[in-house]
Amino acid sequence: MKSLHTLFALTFVSICQFSYAQFTDEINSNRPGKSMMAFAVGKKIIQTETGVTYVSEDHNTLNYQAKGFVGELAIRYGFLKEELEIIGEIQYQKDNLTSGSYEEGRSGLKQLTLGAKYLIYDPFKNYEDKPNLYSWKANHRFKWRQFIPAFSMYAGGNFNVGDNPFNYAPVGLEEPSFSPKVTAIAQNHFGSHWVLVTNLSYDKIGTDFASVNYVVTLTRGFNAQWSGFIENQGYMGDYYSDGILRFGAAFLFDKNMQVDASIGKNIKDTPGILNAGIGFSWRFADQYEEVQIAKPGTETKTDKKMKKKGEKEAKKRKDAVE
Template identity: 65%
Template sequence: MKTLPSFIKIGLILAFQFSFAQFTDEINSNRPGRSMMAFSVGKTIIQAESGINYVSEDHKALNYKANGLLGEFDIRWGLFFEQLEFIAEIQYQKDTYTTANFEKDRSALKKTLIGAKYLLYDPFKNYEEKPNVYSWKANHRFKWRQFIPAVAVYAGANLNFTDNPYNFAPSTVEEAVISPKAMVIAQNQFGSRWVLVTNIAYNKIGTDFASIDYILTLTRGFNKRWSGFIENQGFMGDYYSDGIVRAGAAFLFNKDMQIDASIGKNIKDTPNLISGGIGFSWRFSKNYQEIKMEKDNGSKMDKKMKKKGKKEAKKRKDAID
């Protein structure tokens, strides 16, 4: 995301996120996609992102079905530096599991993940493109800089303190109480409306459930209120490998609130997964203080000519006096 997106991954508003600070005029939520953007919410900012989804699971080979609700709740907190963000992610699922022989209700924390993200590189920091007053064509030419992504790194820990009935591994394989997750995040802005977010992660490192995962999210801003996205997520592990395609839209209710909706479907039938839901993101920014960072004032020659001009102006003023 999905970034200066007012809506979780919103291309149009995202354009402004590539300014010198992480904070943006509009909320930049990771919803409704599943990817994590490279930029943080901003120092002292607290942001909550939540959603409720209907989930349907149908396994042809094992002949079972499960239908129910999945609740999501994420807290993002910018602390210490503009580039640093702490994140807590929680998923709770409650469903009914049905086979040919019996039916039972299930409920558990499906995911509990705590981590931190740090922005390493912003290609637009201290960069200011000066317009060409003589050429419309020069101002609208293709810009290669947009292929240089902003880059961030993430480190976190999965927590599992209870039996999780939603694991895809056999019941004889016990999941670790704590397992690490590491991720690299890249974010590109193409023009003023398109944003591409790429996440590559190594999850549950050192356990039987370890997997290499990826998420690609492409977002387009339609106007200052609406944006849409498409997304592909992949899992590559010993016990579970799959691909999921999602699509959805987000609406900026005001500068600190966003609502969204999305739907997703995987590519296999062992099991066949379908989900759809709505979400809400809210930002508390009352304590934020704008951080002013020095901009690049131009080339050495520009600075030299500017300095020379000041000296000549001073000489003229002294001569008049």
């Protein structure tokens, strides 16, 4: 589940000599919530996150109903650096709309986005939380450091491909084929079981459909395999504003696979929307090359190799002079 597996990995890292950047022993999926976590998947890692969601929509004022399914696919790739990842997301919806005696089958790409996320600040990097061997109280005291979040920025774009019957554009107004999106991401780890992820986005920048959106996700790890979450998502735009409450759970099948389930309901009835979905995340980690970040004062294997190489070069120069 979102950030749970990085939670256990980072807890382990804090008592070790080295920090292993973004890659964790277990998969760190953004599912089943809608927020994006601050940490990347790791250099050369490919991760797929898929899901199928049942959608029921009822509009009291316009007197229509729509019921169907949404297929979701996100592909994340660790690119060039441990802190950087490329993210592609697609949603395809197919449903049946009815209003009185009128009935229409609808289908199309609801969302297609491509962007990149970069970890700007990691509070766990070059930090070692040493246990106090003489005081149980000191080891369990409240730590203000947990309020310092990891921070990332995402920048990307929305692509409007084909006829999209699922937007909330007024009659006669069409969305542009491309619009930018930026997101600020903060991630806090509270104790050994809780993770808070906050996203603040400015979406469809420079268009009539521009909106400010947020997602706040609180995750609780119950054990090494099970986790649960509760989430609040909000949209604030000229043509559509809403709030959604969502909750669910995830199960770590093995270190590279996760299954999940969630349910969500918005606060409006124009329209009222109910979602219930299941998902699967899979990490392909065969190409990963371990990157070690040394703690201050420690000497990495790379440092030792460079030092040894320098000593050999100095010896060659000395022999040449003699």
